[in-house]
Amino acid sequence: MEIFLQILANGVMLGGLFAIVAIGLTLIFGIVKVINFAHGEFLMVGMYLTFLLTTGLDLHPYIAAAAVVPALFVLGALTQRFLIQPLLSARDEHVQIFATVGLSTALMNLALLIFGADIANTPVHGVRSQVQLGPVRVLEGQIWILVAAVALVIGLQFFMKRTTLGRAIRATAQNRAAAQLMGINDRLIYVLTFGIGAACVGLGSALIAPLYPASPTVGTYFVLIAFVVVVLGGLGSVAGAFFGAILIGIVDAMSGFYIGSDLREAVVFGIFLVILILKPSGLFSTRLNQSHVSP
């Protein structure tokens, strides 16, 4: 029983980590309707930035976040402005896919050129210390990630529902032409949204860096899981992504222990394929979001 609870706790903590990576991805998809295949590389860039700031200036990684988050916002905004925006009216979807795949490839290999294939360990500054929570033990850093993910979900909900900018973003997502007629600058909205989505993963990267070593390919693993989470939670749904992430975290931890750690991914991606094929609107969606499937 104790082992089960411990694995459950590990799963929830892992889920928090997946959530903080996936939230930005689902936000961008929900508003701009583009799947950002370079999202994992945004995470990787953020982790290297955190690594450089903590080792170079001897900062605490969480303080480094104050610089990493705006940096990632700029990276995201630039991506939208100069890569995605010119392609928004493209007739075929494949150009948008290849655009972000190209960005992903370029960023990953740039990191390989600069840092080499070796891993880069961000100083831990105590966040790897264990905390006893009732019958289970978790890392302090994991708790902060979970807290940050929950705060991000609530904060984004509030932002979207209560602020003028948030309303403008939702309006643009629901009907771009009508939003334009209401005087909303849709291009600016897309640039800001992409920036916010990237900033979310920027926050995630500063929190994750002390727990996981950075490497040029670190984003690939996380982004594949993030895709799973986003589809599971219903495309574009931030809260759905959070619960999807927790679920996948638990599945990952459980299957790692009970089935075999080398088959975890097969289980996770197997679930992904089943959901994608049988219920592409996601597990939690009440509203039909089936824009991506034929009837």
Add this chain to the structure above:
Amino acid sequence: MTDIATTLTSTPKRLAGRRAATFGLLAVLAGILLVPIGLNDEFVYHIFITICIFAALSTAWNIVGGYAGQLSLGHAVFYGIGGYAGVMLANLGISPWFGMFAGAGVAVIVAIIVSYPCFRLHGPFFALATIAFLEVFRVLALHFKEFTGGATGMMISLNIGWEWMVFRERLPALVIAFGMMLVCLAAAWVIRNRRLGFYLVATRERESAAKAAGVNTVKVRLMAVSVSAALSAMLGTFHAMYLTFIEPEAMFSLEFSIQIAMFALIGGIGTIWGPLLGAVLLVPITEFARGALGAEAIGLHGFVYGIVLMLVVLFMPNGIMGLLSRLRPAESARKETEAAPVAAEPRASGRTDAGEAVMRVEGLNKHFGGLHVTNDVGFTLREGEILGLIGPNGAGKTTLFNMLSGFLKPDEGSVSVRDAVGDWQHPASPGEFAALGVGRTFQIVQPFAAMTVEENIMVGAFHRHAQVGDAREAARETARRMGLGPYLDLEASSLTIGGLKRLEVARVMAMEPRILLLDEVMAGINQTDVRRAVDLMLSIRDTGVSIIAIEHVMQAVMSLSDRVIVLNSGQIIAEGEPRSVVSDPMVIEAYLGKEFANA
């Protein structure tokens, strides 16, 4: 530049351009074979063998990713299956020449099982699903160590000779790689120039219009995937023997899959020779970066790839082939005088001899949520009859059409069609309706935008003519009849709305239907065109075709229809001869409101 462009439009120069393109292609192919033989350098051989393999893989990918528009980023699955099948069987003493076919067989089975449920996913989601399958295969290959050797990989037992595809010198490997590349190019060329290729592109451009033209969209895409998977697997077998060592990370690699797709994109996605050009230009960059710069520049070639990929999608989304075709003269409208569409004989007055029933509609009911869109609709269509279907907006006309052509299933009721032999059939899918000779147009035109006018009509003509030559002839004939003769070589996307409406009718006419469902083909076209369209429909009817036409242009309805059905709120409220129907108080009320009915 402009002078050159204008002088080139004359036909002999165009032929010369074509000849130059053929010559260029042969030069590229000869170069791939002869340069390494001439230089006789190990490294050069290696580069050119790699070019052949990537060009072949990319060409095979393009059959699915380009022609069919299903963007697979997991194609290494098939390559990996071929590689493992080849090596495992070779280590059991079976020659890879047989192993490659075993691998291809497994790959085809996997491809069908994997693709079938995924085809309903659009663009990025199909790509995600293929990535997920690739990951599952990689993880399984790592897990089942007893078969695959796991993460440590597998060496082939070094038996040298042609029967093992393993050689001391490089030339035989180049010959095999080159030959396999030719096979892939030939397959791509044949598919693109046969009915299958037209069907694939049509399905990619507009799935519903392709279905209406009688294309079994699932079947043609499964065929494309099967061919592509089989070729990829055979290449995987050869590449594994060439590398003499395989491991899951290399055989089921996402990066490798992206590279395959990337060469096709850069060369020209959906074109026959684009993938070849992409590989010829980009593979040397990789191999030089790897070979010449070595460990210092690790990541350099990938970085260059990524940048090139972004630049290509931004500035030349049609790839190198797109650039080359811009050098060639633009296809101008043919200077052929437009033959007026065949005018119908003046109508024989008092036509009452409507033939036997060809379509029976009984008790159709359809609900969309709480909305009763079709309420107990029933009627019979006779041979050689034009049945006008009118009614205010939202009456359920298009929904009824969708049920009459298999695009929607009715909740209750049935649609039966009499086949050519005279038996009554109960078709259920668009394909079955098309097979029985029911053709339809769409209210919102659905051209295959990337195809020429001629190719658009050919998609319909293939329904009756399996051979490209016959279909082209039939398409030209239909185009002339529809007044589209001068535009045969133009891309459909460049037609005006009137032209697109005519194209819509031409495509369905080329199917030589027995029953024609026309959905507002006259909306938004000018008076002269309406007159021409009316004449055309009458001439079609006089060949024995039965027509149901949804139409708002009353002038047309009145002069065309033998009989009119009025639909309002899903119900038939009036039926009969045109004159009597339009004076029916119920009909006036439905259109104009109560006051007018009493006026």
